[in-house]
Amino acid sequence: MNEQDLLAEHFEEHRTHLKAVAYRMLGSLTEADDAVQEAWLRLARTEAGDIGNLGGWLTTVVGRVCLDMLRSRTQRREDPWESRLPDPIVSGQADPEHEALIADSVGLALLVVLESLTPPERLAFVLHDMFGMPFDEIAPVIDRTPTAARKLASRARQRVQGAAPEPDPDPVAQRRVVDAFLAAARGGDFDALVAVLDPEVVLRADGGQALPGGMKVLRGIDSVAGQAATFHRMATASTSRPALVNGMAGLVNTVGGALFSVISFTVSGEKIVAIDILSDPERLAAVDLTGLER
Structure with a gap:
């Protein structure tokens, strides 16, 4: 050598x-x-x-x-x-x-x-x-x-x-909260959705150039829970797979087998304090899902 x-x-x-x-x-x-x-x-x-x-x-x-x-x-x-x-x-x-x-x-x-x-x-x-x-x-x-x-x-x-609140360290506890969120979204259960959200929850949605003004940011339980109808449409129109997103409980959503969005949840005190949604088609095309398939 x-x-x-x-x-x-x-x-x-x-x-x-x-x-x-x-x-x-x-x-x-x-x-x-x-x-x-x-x-x-x-x-x-x-x-x-x-x-x-x-x-x-x-x-x-x-x-x-x-x-x-x-x-x-x-x-x-x-x-x-x-x-x-x-x-x-x-x-x-x-x-x-x-x-x-x-x-x-x-x-x-x-x-x-x-x-x-x-x-x-x-x-x-x-x-x-x-x-x-x-x-x-x-x-x-x-x-x-x-x-x-x-x-x-x-x-x-x-x-x-x-x-940036300290996330709960237990991945099982994180997943339990995310599963409750997904069940509430699929069922259109507003009260159940509110029950898993922190009062100061922040939602960030990055749809790329398709969203005028860049990333959409909503703050507070009223604003985020107000998206219940949107969550319901997303949950029922796509297939959601549990995944780790940056080491935390998240979801990978596909429509017709094509990647539609990646969602990361930050769970603290058994409540969701942040929801980060990437739905930019250009950037989703570069997401490496090989680890998900293992």
């Missing part, structure tokens, strides 16, 4: 971790792959013998690449990411390929909150709170002091904790 092949082998050992970092930073699986590929290209142009900690070096590089990508989004202000849902990760059960991407219940609701952070806040929070990187290693990535990096992470943490 030559030196380049050996370097590629060592890089592959870190690929899953790097993609997990990039996915949390970007909320896009395609862009996460691009960031990881860029890290490989930079590694291939570097004298690898001078790198003491390859994993740390690669994580830092991916962090810098993601930071540049987030800043580029802000500067372009094209297709603002606040008006779209992050890419979902769908699986039928926990499996090694997806576990690293969805570990710690990085649900769609949490990723939506991360989209509201500034790029430096997001990087400091993701690298420190999700991956345990010390602030003295994060600081050079964002051109700040370790103290400033700590403050950025703290500010981000406060916003995340205030906007």
Whole structure:
């Protein structure tokens, strides 16, 4: 094995971790792959013998690449990411390929909150709170002091904790609540539907360009329960399969065998606090359902 092949082998050992970092930073699986590929290209142009900690070096590089990508989004202000849902990760059960991407219940609701952070806040929070990187290693990535990096992470943490409720850890309990929601929707039972919704529930529906104004957001039990007729039509017109969506109880809905929507539910305190629906045909075409088939 030559030196380049050996370097590629060592890089592959870190690929899953790097993609997990990039996915949390970007909320896009395609862009996460691009960031990881860029890290490989930079590694291939570097004298690898001078790198003491390859994993740390690669994580830092991916962090810098993601930071540049987030800043580029802000500067372009094209297709603002606040008006779209992050890419979902769908699986039928926990499996090694997806576990690293969805570990710690990085649900769609949490990723939506991360989209509201500034790029430096997001990087400091993701690298420190999700991956345990010390602030003295994060600081050079964002051109700040370790103290400033700590403050950025703290500010981000406060916003995340205030906007993204902690999901119930028991997947069986989550599924029980989602099953009750689906039964209420199918039966057109308004009272049963209200019974499983949190008073502050948030519904986000991303239909892509088919929905004028981008993602539709409804807040509060009255507004969300007011969609009971829509839920009934969706539940009766499509075939729903239980799935894990970013590690949490969700549904994959098909019509005539074609994927119609992916729904993620955030359940906290045995109530649904967030419903995230992706029905954008273009983005659904890219959803990987291989994990669901296992």
